[in-house]
Amino acid sequence: MQRHDYSGADDLRAMQDLVQRTWSPRCRWHVGDVAWGRYAIPGAAAGFRTALWSDGDQVLGWGWAEVPGFLSWAVDPTRPDVATEVVAWFESVAECTERTTTVLQPEAHLVDALAAAGYSPDRAAPYFVHHHRALDDVEEPQLPDGFRLRHVEPGQSAARAAVHRAGWSDFGSRVSAESYAEVMAAWPYRPDLDWVVETDDGEWVASALGWLDDHNAVGLIEPVGCAPAYRRLGLARAANLAVLQAFRDAGAASALVGPRGDEAYPVPARLYRSIGFAPGARTVTYRRTG
Ligand SMILES: CC(C)(COP(=O)(O)OP(=O)(O)OC[C@H]1O[C@@H](n2cnc3c(N)ncnc32)[C@H](O)[C@@H]1OP(=O)(O)O)[C@@H](O)C(=O)NCCC(=O)NCCS
Incomplete structure (x- = not known):
């Protein structure tokens, strides 16, 4: 497994390929909101730190940190070890003491990695419901x-x-x-x-x-x-x-x-x-x- 830093539109497409390959109603991301989130806000990309984990041509996970401390991410559910790697990477690039991330509740492989790294659910935070x-x-x-x-x-x-x-x-x-x-x-x-x-x-x-x-x-x-x-x-x-x-x-x-x-x-x-x-x-x- 290799990790590389995001370097442009080809990597965005690779991130979307993972989302498309693993999509189900139990996933946070769709190929569309990945594109919208990356491009819609002028200048936002200057605050993005993004890395991709892959095995050969296949992307297994990605982490997209919005500094100082918010993580968006997707990981192949068959590779919970990659989820652990993404959280460890996020801990290394975050620039503040309070770090947050949002997952869809059924994404157990992400929830498990967060719990192991000391994250707790924030029951008072706003949330979204997929319809x-x-x-x-x-x-x-x-x-x-x-x-x-x-x-x-x-x-x-x-x-x-x-x-x-x-x-x-x-x-x-x-x-x-x-x-x-x-x-x-x-x-x-x-x-x-x-x-x-x-x-x-x-x-x-x-x-x-x-x-x-x-x-x-x-x-x-x-x-x-x-x-x-x-x-x-x-x-x-x-x-x-x-x-x-x-x-x-x-x-x-x-x-x-x-x-x-x-x-x-x-x-x-x-x-x-x-x-x-x-x-x-x-x-x-x-x-x-x-
Ligand atoms: C949400 C938003 C898009 C609704 O636009 P809109 O053109 O006023 O909505 P519509 O007139 O088509 O309303 C359709 C139905 O939505 C519900 N609804 C819309 N506005 C409502 C309000 N202020 N209070 C309660 N129900 C409301 C009603 O069920 C309504 O049907 P009804 O008027 O027959 O009762 C608009 O308020 C908006 O742009 N908000 C800011 C951006 C936003 O939040 N976007 C959605 C993010 S997911």
Whole structure:
């Protein structure tokens, strides 16, 4: 087994290959949110420390530290020894006394490695719940008068980034035309899975980005947003249904979305449950201090 430091887009694709090869509803990562997480925030990569563990051509695990102290990671469940290696590496690159990571609760090989390294679950931390639905019977999107659905075209990263920022303005999103162009250039982005709601004046006001894992026939929706002035009109619901129909047309059998599950932020989960998603596994944050 070898370890090497991340050195560019080929390594991102290798990280996604591991996620795709080992994906199940019991896994934290989908190929889409790996791409989104790496590229969406301008300048974020300067704080990433990333390493990959492999055996020959096969990637067995990766660790992606956001300094000072947060770890994202994926490990082949048949290789719990690699999980131990990733945690030890993270301990060596973290730059603070309080280190955290988030896993999906069923990822026992990761939980075991964390417990052995002295991490404890943080029961008070916010968490996310993966929601799933089948795609054989997707309802038609409905919009109020004055709005229409369209998917993004290549070259529209500036408008697409702007509608994302509008939807996420409560949180101060920094997604830019340049960073969204990087998202659009990343595998497996497809403009026909990236949907917006447009007003009659041509303003984009709601959005939902879909990512297809064609090997597992599962689509991920990440992220979703609606500009505050246009909320509660059914626009996000329509954009999500448009993505679900596009997933189905592209050959997906099921879809996945991961809203917050804790009571501090319940609205997105209500939206997804209102269009047929059902809750599955939740995330758990683990923490080590000292
Ligand atoms: C979550 C968000 C996308 C909803 O957008 P929206 O266009 O207002 O949602 P819709 O009008 O399509 O609502 C669909 C359903 O979601 C639920 N919902 C939406 N907003 C709600 C609210 N404020 N309170 C309670 N339920 C709500 C309802 O079930 C609603 O159906 P109903 O209006 O028939 O009762 C929007 O609030 C937003 O952009 N938030 C910030 C970004 C974010 O959190 N994105 C999701 C992350 S997973």
